[in-house]
Amino acid sequence: MSSYGDKIKLTVFGESHGEGIGAVIDGVPAGYKIDMDKVLIQMARRAPGKDRTATTRVEKDFPNVKSGILNGVTTGAPICCIIENTNTKSGDYANLMDKPRPGHSDYTAYVKYGGHNDIRGGGHFSGRLTAPLVFVGAVLRQILEQKGIRIAAHISSIGAVEDTPFDPVNIDNQLIDELSASGFALIDKEKEAPMREIVESARMNLDSVGGTVECAVVGLPAGVGGPLFEGIEGAVAKAVFGIPAVKGIEFGKGFAATRMLGSENNDEFEYKDGRVVTKTNNSGGILGGISSGMPIIFRAAIKPTPSISKEQTTVNLQTGKTDTLVVKGRHDPCIVPRAVSVVEAVAAIAVFDLL
C-alpha cells in the first residue's frame, strides 16, 4: 500500500511520467489556517534543478488543492492535492523494462506487478513521489506549529563529511527557522564546501554518493506514543522508510548506544524551571515508546543514488542472459540535500498521526 496512518489516512498516488501525482489525506480536523506560501517554500526545497547537486530537470511542482481547504482554512473533509506532470522525457527509459537497473526497483516491481507497472521514470517508485509527501508534511506541520510542535532537519553527513549534530537537549527556534527554510540545510555552514566537493567528484566520475539526515521534533509534550507496537520509534520508522533510498534509522544515540554502558546511556532526570527534564538526551526523547518531553531526535541513512551513468552488469529479462547497462537520463549524484525536506515532511506526518 502507498497508504499510511491510523488516525489520518494518507494515500500517495501517481506515476512519474503519468498524468499527475498527488496525495489524499483524510482525518485532518477542520478550522486550521494553512498558509500556501509556506507550503510552496517546502516544496521548493525538495524540487530539483536548484544547483549542481541535483538533476537538471526542471519540474513545475505546483500543488493544485482540489478539496479540503477553503479560503485557506481546512474544512475537515479529505485534502486532495494534484501535481500535473510536465516536461517528461519518457524515451530515456525505453529499455529498462528489459534490463533492470542495479539498486533500483525495476526488477522487483517487474516481479510484483507482472510487468504491468508503469516503468517510465520509475513510475510509482520514482523519487518524484516525494513531492506530494512534502506537500502533506508542509500542511500538517503548520497545524503542529499551532500546537507548539516544530520540526527541523539537516544534512548530518554526505559521504564521510559530517555536520555538527543537534544539541539534543536544547534546540533553539532560530536554528529551526534557518534549517527549515534552507535548500542545503547545515548547522555548521563550513561543511557545505567539502560536501559539495564530494558530490561534484562523484558526478565527474559518473557516480553517486549517499549520506544521512538528522531530524528533530521539538515541543512534543511528554506522554505521546505507547508501549510495544504503539511506540514513537515504530511509527516514525514506518513513515521514514516510506521515503525511497532510506536504509536505516536510529533514535538518540542509536547504534552508538550499543557500545555504551547503561550508566553512560541512561538519561538522568532532574527538575528544571519546575519541569521534569533529562540532563542528557541519549534516548532521543523517547522512553518506552513514549515521548519524554525532550526533543525527538532521529537519523536516517540514505543510500547513494542507484541511477549512475557508469556501465553496470545486469540481466536482460528478454534474452535471459547477463548483459550490461548504461543508465541514461538526468540523475542526482546525491539526493541528500533534497531529502532533508522530505524527512521533515514524513516526521510531521508520523507525529500528526500519533497525536
Added chain:
Amino acid sequence: MSSYGDKIKLTVFGESHGEGIGAVIDGVPAGYKIDMDKVLIQMARRAPGKDRTATTRVEKDFPNVKSGILNGVTTGAPICCIIENTNTKSGDYANLMDKPRPGHSDYTAYVKYGGHNDIRGGGHFSGRLTAPLVFVGAVLRQILEQKGIRIAAHISSIGAVEDTPFDPVNIDNQLIDELSASGFALIDKEKEAPMREIVESARMNLDSVGGTVECAVVGLPAGVGGPLFEGIEGAVAKAVFGIPAVKGIEFGKGFAATRMLGSENNDEFEYKDGRVVTKTNNSGGILGGISSGMPIIFRAAIKPTPSISKEQTTVNLQTGKTDTLVVKGRHDPCIVPRAVSVVEAVAAIAVFDLL
C-alpha cells in the same frame, strides 16, 4: 496500541506482575501443523535464568493455548496464548511510582496513564512481554517454514566485540538450524568468551551493556512488499521497534552504505542456475521496498539495559525535588543474548503479515 498487523491482527496483553501475560493473533489460516515442542524451544531461548548474562529470576513461561489450535493444527480462529504470572516479587518496585528510573518508561508511562498504569515490574512495559511475542513468532515461523521461508539471527555485537556477519548472498540451512536453536547464538563461537567477559565486567560494576542483533530471512520469494509505506523495511522496522530497548535498525549495508559510492553499493544482477540473483547483497534483499529473492538482512541496535544497580540521579514526583535512586531487584546486565529469539520472532510476525 499493543497491536500489530494488517492481514493478521496481533495484540499482546498483560502486565509483568499481574495475573498473566499473553497474545491473541487473528488471521492465521486453518490447517497448519504446529509442533508445540518447537515453540517451547524458542521460548526457552528467551527465558531468563539460564546463565550469568541473565537475571536469576526463574520464570515458568509455559504458554497455555486457549484457542485456535486443535490437535496440533490451526483451526483458522484466533489463537490465544496465556502465560500465568508466578514468582513475582512486587515489593522491590514499591518506590518506583515516585522516583522514575532513568532510561525506563516509568516517567513517560506515568504521564501518559496519569499514574494508573501497573508499575510493578514495569507492568505492560516489561521485557517480560516479549515472551508472548516469542510464542507468536514461534508459531508463525513454523507456517513460514512450510512455505520455504526460514529465519535466523545472531548476536552481532556486545559492546565493542563483534561476531562475524552473515554472508548476505549465501546462508546455508545448517547455520540457520544451529543459530535458531542456540541460547547464545554466534556465527564465530570464539566470540562467546570475550562477550561474556564484557557482560560479567558490567555486572561486577553494577552496570549494563548493549549490543546488536543481526537477522536473516531466507527463502522469501521476489515480489513481496511494495512502494512507499508498503515497503518491507517499514513493516519490519515497525515490528522490531515493538521490542523494548531497540533504538535503531538498518537493512543491508545500512548506515555504512551512506559512505559508499553508488557504484560500490549497487548490487549488480546476473543469472545463476537460471534464476535472477544479485552478485552482492548490500540492499539487504530489498529494492524499492520489495523483496529481490536474496536474503533479507537487518541489524537491530539494543541499548544497554536501563535497570542498573548504581546510584543514579532522578526526580521525586512526590516531593517535586531532584533525588537519588538505587534500583533494586534482579536485572539482566545484558539482554542481547535473550533478544536474539525475540528479534527472530518479530521478523516472523512482520514477514507473515506481508505475505
Added chain:
Amino acid sequence: MSSYGDKIKLTVFGESHGEGIGAVIDGVPAGYKIDMDKVLIQMARRAPGKDRTATTRVEKDFPNVKSGILNGVTTGAPICCIIENTNTKSGDYANLMDKPRPGHSDYTAYVKYGGHNDIRGGGHFSGRLTAPLVFVGAVLRQILEQKGIRIAAHISSIGAVEDTPFDPVNIDNQLIDELSASGFALIDKEKEAPMREIVESARMNLDSVGGTVECAVVGLPAGVGGPLFEGIEGAVAKAVFGIPAVKGIEFGKGFAATRMLGSENNDEFEYKDGRVVTKTNNSGGILGGISSGMPIIFRAAIKPTPSISKEQTTVNLQTGKTDTLVVKGRHDPCIVPRAVSVVEAVAAIAVFDLL
C-alpha cells in the same frame, strides 16, 4: 477477522468446546473505575438456563480478567478476559462435520477452513462467543456512563408480537435502568405472556422463532461520526452484524421511512431550553452520518434459531448424497431475550470506538 475497531482494537477468541473463550481489547484509556458486579449483571442477562425461552445448559460464564484492570481501575494496557469452558457435551455434535445443519455455519465454515475448524458446539461460530462481547460492552458502557452516555435495549418483537417502541425524542433514565437490568426486557410488560407463549409453542413443535431488538443510545453529544464511511450507521451496523443471527438493521424509521414523504420524514429543528433539538426523531439521531444530539435509535432483526429438532434435509459431505438430519443437543427455541444484552454491548463497543 474476529476483530473490530479503529481507535480500540477488539479481538474475540475461543471455540465453544475448546479450553476457553474471551476477548482482548486494546485502546481503553487509563483511570476509569470498573464495577465488576455491574459487569456480572450484564453477563447474567445473556447467560442461558434462566427460563424456558433458553437452553437448559448451565454455563458458568465467570470472566477472569487477566490484565488491564488493577484494583478496579483501568490501567491503559490491553484488557484480557477469559471464560473457561466447562460443562460441554461434545458428543452431541459428532456427525455435524459430515452433515451440515441448515441455517448454520457448518457448511460455509467447512469450505473456508478446509475442515480444520473446531466444529464442536459451533466452535468459533457459537453464540457462546457473545459472552465475551457482553463482558467488553459491560466494561465500556461504564466508561460511557461516566461521560453521560447511556444505552438500553428491549425485545421489540418476537414473531408477530410487538412491544411498544421507544419514544424516540424522550427516553427517561428510569426506563433505561429497568431495561438494562432485565432478563426479559420489555417496555410494555403485558407483552411478556404472549411472547412466551409463542416461544413455548415453537419449543413444543421442535421449532424456533425470531424477533427484533430495539436499542437506544442516549446522551451522545451532537457532532460524533462523519460523512460517507465514517458514519454512525456504518460503524454500528458493522458491530451489530458481528452478532450471529442478525440479518438486518435499521436506524430511526428505517424501512418504514421509504414509504413516507420527505415532509413527513424530515425532523424539523427547534430551540428547546436553549438547545437545538428536533421535534420528531425519524432519523434515529443521525444526520449525514453524524449524531444530532437526539437519541440514537436502531432495530436489529434476529432470525429464528437455526438449531431445531425437527428432521431436515441436508447433504452428507462424506457420501456426496442428499440426506436427512435431526439436530441433537440443547438449543434455545428463541434467542431474542438473551440477545438484548448482546445488542447493548456491541452498541457500547461501536459508540466507544467512535468517540
Added chain:
Amino acid sequence: MSSYGDKIKLTVFGESHGEGIGAVIDGVPAGYKIDMDKVLIQMARRAPGKDRTATTRVEKDFPNVKSGILNGVTTGAPICCIIENTNTKSGDYANLMDKPRPGHSDYTAYVKYGGHNDIRGGGHFSGRLTAPLVFVGAVLRQILEQKGIRIAAHISSIGAVEDTPFDPVNIDNQLIDELSASGFALIDKEKEAPMREIVESARMNLDSVGGTVECAVVGLPAGVGGPLFEGIEGAVAKAVFGIPAVKGIEFGKGFAATRMLGSENNDEFEYKDGRVVTKTNNSGGILGGISSGMPIIFRAAIKPTPSISKEQTTVNLQTGKTDTLVVKGRHDPCIVPRAVSVVEAVAAIAVFDLL
C-alpha cells in the same frame, strides 16, 4: 473518515462546489483490463438530468484518471480519478449556514466542523460524492467479472409500489445485463409508470419520496467472509451505509425472517449437478458471515430526499431562534432510480475488499 477497506484503501474526496471531487483507491492488483466505456455507462446511470425523477442540473461527470491505469490496464499503483466541478450555482445555498435544512447534515456538520466545513451544495456530504463511488465500483466490478462475479440491482420499491423481487436461487445473466445497464432498473417493467406517477406527484407537491433498492451478487464462491466482525453482512453494511440517505439494510429475508419459524427460514441443503446448494435462499447467501455459494441478496432502505421546497420549521443559529426555511435550488424528488448504480458500486467495493 471518508475511507473504506482492509485489503484495499479507498478515500473519496471533494466538495460539491469546490474544485473537484474524486477517489483514490490503493491495493488494486496489476494487469487487469479496464474498459473505460463500461465505466462511463455506469456513471451515466447515476448522473442527474436524465428525466423528471431527477434534478435538472447537468453535471459533466467525466472521470479523469490520473494514475494507476496505463493503456487500459491496471498498473498496481493507486488509481486516482478526478471529476472537475463545473456548472455550480453556489448562491442558492447562501443562508444554509445559518438555517440548517431539516433531514440534512447541515446542523450536525456545523457542530462537528465548527462551521469550517464547505456548506455549498452540501459540500463533502453532497450526493454528488457518490459519482466517484460509482467510478470505483465500475472499475472493480470489471475485475470481479473477470473472476466470474456479477452484480446487479433494481428499484425494489418507490413509496408503496413494489417491483418483483429477485428469485434468490436463480438469477440469470440476461437479467443482470439488462438491469446493470438500465437507467430505471426494474424486473417488472410495468411498475415504471406507477412509480413515476408517485415521484411526479411528490414533485408537484414540492415534496419527495423514498424507496428501496435490492441488490444481488452472483458467482461469489462459497467460503468468503468469516465469523463475528469478519462477516459479509457487516462489510457490505458498512459500505452501503456510506451512501447518503441509506437508513436500513437487510440480507435475505431480513426483517421478514423475524416472523418466520426456524423450519420455514432454514435453507435446506441438497446436491444439484454435483454441487452443494440450498433449496431456498432465505439467508441471502450468507451463513455464519460466510458465503454459501448462493447469490448474495440484500435490500437497502433509502429515505425520501430531505431537500424539499415546502416551507419547514428550523432553527436560526445566528439569531438563536426557531425560524422557517424554504429550500431553494434544484433537487431530486426521488433519488432511488439514480441510487441503483451506487448500491451496485459499493457492493462491488465491499466484495472486492473481502476477496
